[in-house]
Amino acid sequence: MNCKTLTALVVIAANLPGQALAHTGNDHIHGIASGFLHPFFGLDHLLAMIAVGLIAARLGHSALFRLPLAFVSAMVAGAAYALTGVTVPLVETAIITSVVLLGAALIANAKIPVTLTITGAATFGFFHGFAHGTEGPAAAPLGHILGFVGGTVILHITGIAACHLLARHGTGPMPALRIIGTGIMGAGIGLAFIA
Template structure:
């Protein structure tokens, strides 16, 4: 376990200098491919979306599917708010806090009642979706772009579920909880960048 913790720390350290948050507004945003790649361009999104899948796996049925379905649906709603320019305060803070909270929930092996887990995931999904929608360039095909980022998000959730299934193996719970620690630390780093 100590070797895994050291490996995790080295991996996190190597990733930190190259973190590229997905909220730069850069890119052509021309359609599906841009929308698909946008969540992958920022580790803040990747961390939270993988964490949703891991948390679902940790909680078991029906959360393993309900949480990853809830996130993209509510994220699309947040995206509409962003496209329309509806003021939502603290977007970047909400995105950073999503990794911290979800990571801590994974570390602790938290299994809240499903309605509470859905509410937490949905609240964070609004922030992530808003960021995507607010950065949608005027020239982009909004429908194709949205389809791209929703599908990409779903695949990140599936990756989280697959990783979370390690809990079924010997010592798997420790590995998954360590990943939760990395996600929470990354969220702390993202939050520091918001205030930097």
């Protein structure tokens, strides 16, 4: 995937939520904006979503698309489940655990089966989505969901692009991915102490 393709994908993803509800009221616009910004201003969400992109790019082949798709699909399911009013215990613990484990996966570079990796990404996505769903504006839940889907896709693409850029420079991406993974895992551990 070249830089022009990645740039085009980012532009398209950034505009999808706005285009989907361009002719609706202000509540939906507010919902889209709050949903879109949520992954960028929550360090736990930001790190996990970039890590999913990095891992997807490192695995390559079908995982390049299947891993982010599993995360986003489960995230939407988690948000929809939250809108039913049901409570799920230990959501924040699961989110912080996802940051630590995704960082550890980058460090280890283990040969984990793609199916298991996708299942893990979907599980993490569900908890991230549940948190998004509980924190969104009640007046515009659909707009909020569309917004955070757009934000998440951009963060996944950012991780994928970063991995591809690292692969083009030096001896390969693994030393840099291990450093990034150490930072992500360390941040997750830090978040566990302040949560």
